[in-house]
Amino acid sequence: MRVVVEVPERVLFALTDRAEDADLTVAEYLLRAGLTIAGVTESRQSTVARLQSLGLSDAAIAQHLNTTTTAVASMRRQLHLPANRRFPGRTKGHAA
Incomplete structure (x- = not known):
């Protein structure tokens, strides 16, 4: 499955910083955030x-x-x- 997320450049920079702080890629960070919100992940x-x-x-x-x-x-x-x-x-x- 492929998911495309369009965000303003400044939001991408913020997401990139947070993802790097968590030692994740932006895609992993977004997926983990979504799963956490849904209560599906450890x-x-x-x-x-x-x-x-x-x-x-x-x-x-x-x-x-x-x-x-x-x-x-x-x-x-x-x-x-x-x-x-x-x-x-x-x-x-x-x-x-």
Whole structure:
């Protein structure tokens, strides 16, 4: 599905600033805002915590959320959650 939103340039600049502050694209920011208003979404922190508890690595969570590994790692640290190993079961220096 494709959605086109036309906004004045000054509004786009404001949206861009807010989206960047949230480490999102403008499209992600607008979608998340719409879903939040509709009561259909969980917070990004809740999503990171839930996926971390399922054993996903920061890289896997970042891919799922379409963001950077650094952003996920930062949020995980803010939540005081440990990092999950990228390859569970492997020990350092030994191939599976």
